[in-house]
Amino acid sequence: MSRKLLLNNVHVEGIHTYDVYRKTGGYAAVEKALKSMTPEEVVEEVKKSGLRGRGGAGFPTGMKWSFIAKPEGVPRHFLCNADESEPGTFKDRYLMEKIPHLLIEGMILSSFALGCEQSYIYIRGEYMYVLRILEKAIAEAYQNGWLGKNIKGSGFNLDLSVSPGAGAYICGEETALIESLEGKRGNPRMKPPFPAIQGLWQRPTVVNNVETICAVVPIVNEGGEAYAGVGIGRSTGTKLISAGGNINKPGVYEIEMGISVEEFIYGDQYCGGIKNGKKLKACVPGGSSVPILPHYLVCKTAEGTDRLMSYESLAEGGFATGSMLGSGGFIVYDEDQCIVRNTWNFSRFYHHESCGQCSPCREGTGWMEKVLHRLEYGHGKIEDIDLLWDIQRKIEGNTICPLGDAAAWPVAAAIRHFREEFEWHVKEPNACTTRNYGLVTEKVFEKVNA
Amino acid sequence: MSEQIQQIKVTIDDQTIMVDPGTTILSAARQIGGNVVPPAMCFYSSLKGSGGKCRTCLVEVAAGSEKDPRPMPKLVASCSTTVMDGMIVKNKSSERVLDARKGVVELLLINHPLDCPVCDQAGECSLQDLAFEHGASHSRYEFERREFDQIDIGEYIKLHMTRCILCYRCVYTANQLTDNREHGVLKRGDASEIGTFIENSLDNEFIGNVIDVCPVGALTDRTFRFRSRVWYTKPMDASCSCGKCSGNAVVWMIGNEIARVTARKDKYGEVKEFICNDCRFNKKELSDWKIEGPRHIDRHSVISANHYEKAAPIHTPLLNKA
Numbered sequence: 001m002s003r004k005l006l007l008n009n010v011h012v013e014g015i016h017t018y019d020v021y022r023k024t025g026g027y028a029a030v031e032k033a034l035k036s037m038t039p040e041e042v043v044e045e046v047k048k049s050g051l052r053g054r055g056g057a058g059f060p061t062g063m064k065w066s067f068i069a070k071p072e073g074v075p076r077h078f079l080c081n082a083d084e085s086e087p088g089t090f091k092d093r094y095l096m097e098k099i100p101h102l103l104i105e106g107m108i109l110s111s112f113a114l115g116c117e118q119s120y121i122y123i124r125g126e127y128m129y130v131l132r133i134l135e136k137a138i139a140e141a142y143q144n145g146w147l148g149k150n151i152k153g154s155g156f157n158l159d160l161s162v163s164p165g166a167g168a169y170i171c172g173e174e175t176a177l178i179e180s181l182e183g184k185r186g187n188p189r190m191k192p193p194f195p196a197i198q199g200l201w202q203r204p205t206v207v208n209n210v211e212t213i214c215a216v217v218p219i220v221n222e223g224g225e226a227y228a229g230v231g232i233g234r235s236t237g238t239k240l241i242s243a244g245g246n247i248n249k250p251g252v253y254e255i256e257m258g259i260s261v262e263e264f265i266y267g268d269q270y271c272g273g274i275k276n277g278k279k280l281k282a283c284v285p286g287g288s289s290v291p292i293l294p295h296y297l298v299c300k301t302a303e304g305t306d307r308l309m310s311y312e313s314l315a316e317g318g319f320a321t322g323s324m325l326g327s328g329g330f331i332v333y334d335e336d337q338c339i340v341r342n343t344w345n346f347s348r349f350y351h352h353e354s355c356g357q358c359s360p361c362r363e364g365t366g367w368m369e370k371v372l373h374r375l376e377y378g379h380g381k382i383e384d385i386d387l388l389w390d391i392q393r394k395i396e397g398n399t400i401c402p403l404g405d406a407a408a409w410p411v412a413a414a415i416r417h418f419r420e421e422f423e424w425h426v427k428e429p430n431a432c433t434t435r436n437y438g439l440v441t442e443k444v445f446e447k448v449n450a
Numbered sequence: 451m452s453e454q455i456q457q458i459k460v461t462i463d464d465q466t467i468m469v470d471p472g473t474t475i476l477s478a479a480r481q482i483g484g485n486v487v488p489p490a491m492c493f494y495s496s497l498k499g500s501g502g503k504c505r506t507c508l509v510e511v512a513a514g515s516e517k518d519p520r521p522m523p524k525l526v527a528s529c530s531t532t533v534m535d536g537m538i539v540k541n542k543s544s545e546r547v548l549d550a551r552k553g554v555v556e557l558l559l560i561n562h563p564l565d566c567p568v569c570d571q572a573g574e575c576s577l578q579d580l581a582f583e584h585g586a587s588h589s590r591y592e593f594e595r596r597e598f599d600q601i602d603i604g605e606y607i608k609l610h611m612t613r614c615i616l617c618y619r620c621v622y623t624a625n626q627l628t629d630n631r632e633h634g635v636l637k638r639g640d641a642s643e644i645g646t647f648i649e650n651s652l653d654n655e656f657i658g659n660v661i662d663v664c665p666v667g668a669l670t671d672r673t674f675r676f677r678s679r680v681w682y683t684k685p686m687d688a689s690c691s692c693g694k695c696s697g698n699a700v701v702w703m704i705g706n707e708i709a710r711v712t713a714r715k716d717k718y719g720e721v722k723e724f725i726c727n728d729c730r731f732n733k734k735e736l737s738d739w740k741i742e743g744p745r746h747i748d749r750h751s752v753i754s755a756n757h758y759e760k761a762a763p764i765h766t767p768l769l770n771k772a
Binding site: 355397 | 501502503506523554557558560593639
């Protein structure tokens with residue numbers, strides 16, 4: 001059993017209440033930090049821990065914190081990005097629903113480290129019931145003196161509130177989140193200036209993912225070096241993976257970084273293998289926006305070494321033969337799934353969620369969706385595949401925010417690895433509406449058996 | 451003062467210029483002028499916050515600065531990227547840029563109705579110019595285009611949302627020139643539309659300027675709609691005494707009649723002196739205006755093609771003396 005740092009006590013009865021959370025050692029990190037540490041020391045511990053952003057990009061958190069501008073007399077803000085809307089990712093919801101106080105504790109620590117006196121949790125509108133859980137927990141924290149003025153006599157003040165979005169995926173992008181929190185339309189801002197210089201209300205701001213903030217708690221408790229001891233290489237600590245798709249045991253798993261992908265998919269304590277004894281066809285390891293991996297690249301890299309659950313190993317081979325850890329939305333496809341349909345589905349999502357601000361993404365996502373729809377329903381042409389490739393290439397990298405990339409990557413990877421299946425949809429227009437490619441041919445699996 | 455500012459060096463398409471720190475690549479390119487200037491559909495120098503949206507001004511930065519000569523991995527929007535000392539920018543000399551720009555033009559056009567033959571903007575449309583210079587000869591888009599109903603927003607302005615490329619210029623104009631924020635962008639993605647939410651009219655004294663800032667024919671002047679193609683009208687610089695604005699405008703004449711009035715645009719299609727609605731929509735008599743002389747039309751060759759300008763260019767020293 002690998003080590004757990006966040007979900008240790010998740011199954012304790014009543015852990016969502018303050019009393020139980022406190023009894024299981026909760027708020028010890030805040031006590032420790034406020035009594036015996038300076039804000040700089042907390043930042044230093046986070047730097048030592050090597051913690052990387054868990055929202056998708058994997059940027060070192062300590063470094064992000066050290067970028068924050070500290071002009072005299074200007075308040076700073078710390079924001080929690082709980083706008084988790086990536087298809088396939090549901091780890092933050094689990095954390096907030098089960099142990100809301102862990103997030104609050106992390107928020108207090110992070111705000112203390114950055115010297116912020118007003119912090120916000122920006123939660124997606126669909127998580128309204130989670131918002132109520134959080135608000136209850138925040139009220140409890142206020143009652144017990146963990147929030148408010150002069151927390152536990154340390155002289156540190158912090159106000160924390162939860163603010164719901166209106167259900168837009170784009171508001172998970174940090175500058176769009178800030179715009180939305182300011183009450184405006186959630187359009188991403190141009191960078192620079194980065195939020196660390198001019199963020200919420202033009203003040204220096206740091207935005208972190210829920211899981212990143214929660215991870216600060218064990219870092220302060222056990223020290224940065226101890227945290228860095230868990231995991232592998234530059235992927236330190238543990239990561240929550242939301243596993244879904246055709247597996248026996250879907251759910252949220254906390255894994256130590258560096259276990260092999262094979263163990264994760266087939267291991268009994270994790271996904272427990274492919275459902276109904278079927279074969280693995282493909283896997284999206286980090287939420288819908290990362291490139292899909294065909295079965296022969298899931299457990300092994302192109303070089304033939306074992307693929308591990310870590311930022312580096314999953315990205316090995318670049319986009320040609322690798323993918324990304326992303327936000328940890330682990331989607332597994334068995335042999336019967338249709339990749340074209342899946343790509344169309346993802347594409348439909350990005351079309352729906354594009355904010356419409358910059359032209360490549362606004363127009364391109366809709367175009368890709370239409371072409372994919374045509375292919376999936378047997379009206380496609382063979383040139384459509386190259387057309388799709390061309391459209392995604394015109395979007396990727398040319399947009400203001402990463403949503404354009406996120407829309408382009410899955411399409412690119414699907415064509416790169418499953419071109420045959422796309423061609424089959426064109427060649428067999430009648431068959432492709434009634435059967436899936438996997439049910440027709442065993443060809444895909446030749447490589448794995450060889 | 452000016453000597454104290456340390457000017458910095460920037461090279462665009464092998465042409466070097468010294469500019470003030472904080473200048474954007476686009477404005478540095480405009481200072482050089484000529485062929486190195488990237489096209490801009492959404493950027494408007496006098497509107498704060500504009501730019502970055504259309505992505506037609508993407509350029510390649512081959513060297514970030516003197517100190518850090520690494521190239522930037524992505525193409526950057528030249529309208530919102532500030533120059534660094536020793537930066538080397540590639541615009542038309544970069545295949546990557548031309549390819550990306552071609553892509554952007556194609557994407558901008560997939561939902562554009564291409565109804566230029568009946569569009570009032572034809573002849574002075576930035577999207578026409580852009581597509582002519584950078585676009586492909588045909589579109590690969592085979593689906594239905596986005597369509598909206600035409601709306602009259604106020605007595606003078608027609609909103610033809612189908613033609614809109616969502617540059618947000620009119621939104622910034624309304625926000626920054628007029629007292630009330632009256633319209634904005636509704637909905638999301640390719641369904642987003644410019645709107646007044648509950649179909650209010652736009653009736654601010656300066657709201658007519660949204661027509662001038664619109665790069666396409668989405669916002670047109672209802673007093674001029676379908677009266678004439680712009681290249682059949684004669685543009686004349688004219689001025690009037692107006693209490694609200696500078697009174698400097700261009701009147702577009704058919705014979706001795708004033709067909710329409712617009713503000714004066716520079717060669718990048720930008721208005722420096724915005725005019726009020728009174729001047730634009732109500733002063734349609736010759737007696738209202740003092741005619742200064744023919745308007746020099748720079749980029750829009752269609753308009754200047756049939757005109758007297760070739761015979762007597764306005765910038766000759768002879769005329770300037772007079």
